[in-house]
Amino acid sequence: MSYFTAASLDEALNVLREAKGKALIIAGATDLFLKGMPSQAVDIASLPELGMIVEEQDYLSVGAAVTHAAAASSPLIMVKAAALAEACAAVGSPQVRNLGTIGGNLVNAAPAADAAVALAALGAKAVLCDIDGRRRVEELGNLYAGYNQSRIDSSREIVLNLIFKTCQFNEGSAFARFASRRALSLPMVNVAARVGLENGVFAEVRLVAAPVKPAPTRLFKTEEALLGKEPNEETRQMVEELASAEVKVRGSLLRCSADYRRHLIGVLAGRVLMAAVRRVQDKEES
Ligand SMILES: Cc1cc2nc3c(=O)[nH]c(=O)nc-3n(C[C@H](O)[C@H](O)[C@H](O)COP(=O)(O)OP(=O)(O)OC[C@H]3O[C@@H](n4cnc5c(N)ncnc54)[C@H](O)[C@@H]3O)c2cc1C
Structure with missing residues (x-):
């Protein structure tokens, strides 16, 4: 098995492109480890741009590699999107929350994935980038192909972040x-x-x-x-x-x-x- 820890988004996309479908994105590995590790893994868990929680005007952007623990304890998320903080706090155990990410939760496509349900209620959209650098924004509902099946091909594209309008005063x-x-x-x-x-x-x-x-x-x-x-x-x-x-x-x-x-x-x-x-x-x- 080859394991590559990407230092930048470009690097991760390059490795995916060169592997021609044989390498897979890996984040916390809490789902992937159980399903079976790929022969080539591209670890994006420590990419800074995927680990950020940023408020811009009335919108919140949550990086796909933000862990459940980080989301559950983020003051921004607790105040502006409490449903997501509560959902992430309910996931698994401290160990699972420390490793498992929001992006992984979505791509794993379990029908009752906690973070995904909260994100759907908040009206979140996913921002994706493919190996040719093309970006697209998708409604969460469009990302499911069936029970436990995502339309996201993690050998060709990466979820960058989730964006949604913050909860306003009312x-x-x-x-x-x-x-x-x-x-x-x-x-x-x-x-x-x-x-x-x-x-x-x-x-x-x-x-x-x-x-x-x-x-x-x-x-x-x-x-x-x-x-x-x-x-x-x-x-x-x-x-x-x-x-x-x-x-x-x-x-x-x-x-x-x-x-x-x-x-x-x-x-x-x-x-x-x-x-x-x-x-x-x-x-x-x-
Ligand atoms: C003991 C245990 C308890 C659990 N309890 C719960 C629970 O209570 N609630 C719940 O909802 N889930 C639970 N889970 C499931 C799991 O922890 C979550 O789904 C977690 O969020 C997955 O994130 P990850 O980073 O570990 O994903 P990984 O295992 O790294 O990846 C999962 C899938 O997503 C893909 N992927 C990951 N990140 C990206 C990205 N940015 N772009 C493209 N593809 C990506 C990978 O290629 C893989 O196909 C549990 C798991 C375990 C082992």
Whole structure:
């Protein structure tokens, strides 16, 4: 096996180009090590440009090689994109969070990958660069080819960063998951929300649940029903019912039945919605 630690993005792209599809990008290796290491690995974990968390005007850029631990403890992410901080804090164990990256979480394409679900709720887009230096920006939903299958070919292109609008004064976000244990257990379900309030009613809602489809799935009908409604106990109950009615889920012998999963999605949808609302209200009161 050959292992190349890239010192720059150009160097990583050059090695990929010369390997003609035989080399693969590697970041924290927490997924790749289990799947089987490639014969040629190009390590991008320490590239400075992929490890940055930067706020520019109303947008946040999170480098693909930012680890879950770094994202979970970033003051910028905690304040401007709390759902992502909560999702990253829920991943695996301290060891996994110290190595596993946000880019790897996305490309591994597990249907209930925690960071990916939060990023989808925040409305993030991925910035990619291929071996010829061409850059493109993609909606997260376009990056999934099927369950555990990404459209990103890591022998030819690199995810550079994820960009999304930060939560403004009238906006909040939240993430929650349910698993059989609090650590080192993949979630039965995870749900994230981003809300915007105007004059005390919902003006904007993004509600994302997983695992429902291969990619984190927006609950469009539930979102739509919330617009113009006041956030209160009645709305939370409405969301619980609508969200679990909206999703078509599969059961898993390993994790839980389809009915239980549907029920959990409803409960968590209500919870994250109200948690996101509380974040807005906290800002208004402070
Ligand atoms: C014990 C354990 C517990 C876990 N618990 C959780 C959990 O609770 N929640 C959860 O969501 N995940 C969990 N995971 C999965 C894993 O830790 C995450 O998916 C992690 O974010 C993967 O990142 P990585 O940097 O380790 O990816 P790697 O293993 O390095 O790479 C994964 C894939 O992504 C590609 N890749 C990586 N970075 C890039 C890039 N920038 N551009 C292009 N391709 C890239 C690689 O080629 C590879 O195909 C767990 C894993 C383990 C081993």
